[in-house]
Amino acid sequence: xxxxSQHPSWVICKSGTSVKIECxxxxxxxxTMFWYRQFPKQSLMLMxxxxxxxxATYEQGVEKDKFLINHASLTLSTLTVTSAHPEDSSxxxxxxxxxxxxxxxxxxxxxxxxxx
Amino acid sequence: AQSVTQPxxxxxxxxxxxxxxxxxxxxxxxxxxxxxxxxxxxxLQLLLKYFSGDTLVQGxxxxxxxxxxxQSSFNLRKPSVxxxxxxxxxxxxVDGGATNKLIFGTGTLLAVQP
Numbered sequence: 001x002x003x004x005s006q007h008p009s010w011v012i013c014k015s016g017t018s019v020k021i022e023c024x025x026x027x028x029x030x031x032t033m034f035w036y037r038q039f040p041k042q043s044l045m046l047m048x049x050x051x052x053x054x055x056a057t058y059e060q061g062v063e064k065d066k067f068l069i070n071h072a073s074l075t076l077s078t079l080t081v082t083s084a085h086p087e088d089s090s091x092x093x094x095x096x097x098x099x100x101x102x103x104x105x106x107x108x109x110x111x112x113x114x115x116x
Numbered sequence: 117a118q119s120v121t122q123p124x125x126x127x128x129x130x131x132x133x134x135x136x137x138x139x140x141x142x143x144x145x146x147x148x149x150x151x152x153x154x155x156x157x158x159x160l161q162l163l164l165k166y167f168s169g170d171t172l173v174q175g176x177x178x179x180x181x182x183x184x185x186x187q188s189s190f191n192l193r194k195p196s197v198x199x200x201x202x203x204x205x206x207x208x209x210v211d212g213g214a215t216n217k218l219i220f221g222t223g224t225l226l227a228v229q230p
Contacts, residue, residue: 006159034217043206043220044160093159095218103148103167103210105218107160 003027004096006108013084014116021079021111023094030096033077034105035069038091050077084115118143120190120207122221129197130229137192137224139181139207148210149190150218151181155203163205166190177201202228 003026013019023033032051036044048064050056050071058064066088068080077096081088091112095105119142129135141147148167152160164175171183181192190207207221 004159041225043222046217049217091157095160097216103216104150104162104165106162107152109159110157112157 002098002104002106004030004094004106004108006094006111008111009109010112010114012114012116015085016083018080018082019084019113021081021092021094021113023077023079023096023108025075025096025098025106028096028098028100028106029074030077031074031099032097033071034095034097035067035077035079036093036095038093038110040091044093047079081113084113086115089113089115118147118209118211118219120149120209120219120221122205122207122224124224125222126225126227128227128229131199132196135192135194135197135201135226137205137207137226139190139192139221140188141190141207141209142188143209146185149181149183150208150210151175151179151190151192152206152208153177153203154206154223160206163192197226197228199228199230202226 005024007022035047038044047062048056048058050069056069071077093110095107121140150165151163154160163179164173166173166183204223206223208218211217
């Protein structure tokens, strides 16, 4: 149980385009989803927290207009990187927390974004 | 504010040897503590967690961790390491704020030599 998927697993795009990453909880309802960014050989940096049906809460320094987060249902959250640039290239990981286990996050496999 | 520290950036052990990865926490009350493992290019997998009760916690893949309040530690152990255990290991705690977000340590990269 507690499986989280991400799609796509990797994406390459041109500078200036927008990229959407999906995060799904497959076997539980996720009241809260988190989006992280991870640079090579570093720990995870929390970007934002989203609760189903409400606006995401962004961490300090994260541009909300650049990283659009939507959590439209209890099983799906999306992260859209708008007008992507090479410095946005990174590994993006989502996690989900369910109704029954409000202190445990389950992580997706991550999405490798490369902006050319 | 809550925090966790992983003093060892990189550790190498021989296959079959025992393993202990260190994690120290900073928090006044009893913290919620987690160990996650990340294989290269993958997401994080939960190994085990501690909220309260028995201070020796059993996890998946033969891992265990012991909560020691006197030492502010939550070290991860495995009696016999397998080559497939080579990965990055993260200790984490929960921020007690409204979002209960995870606070990660910097990670320990485990290499296993034959």
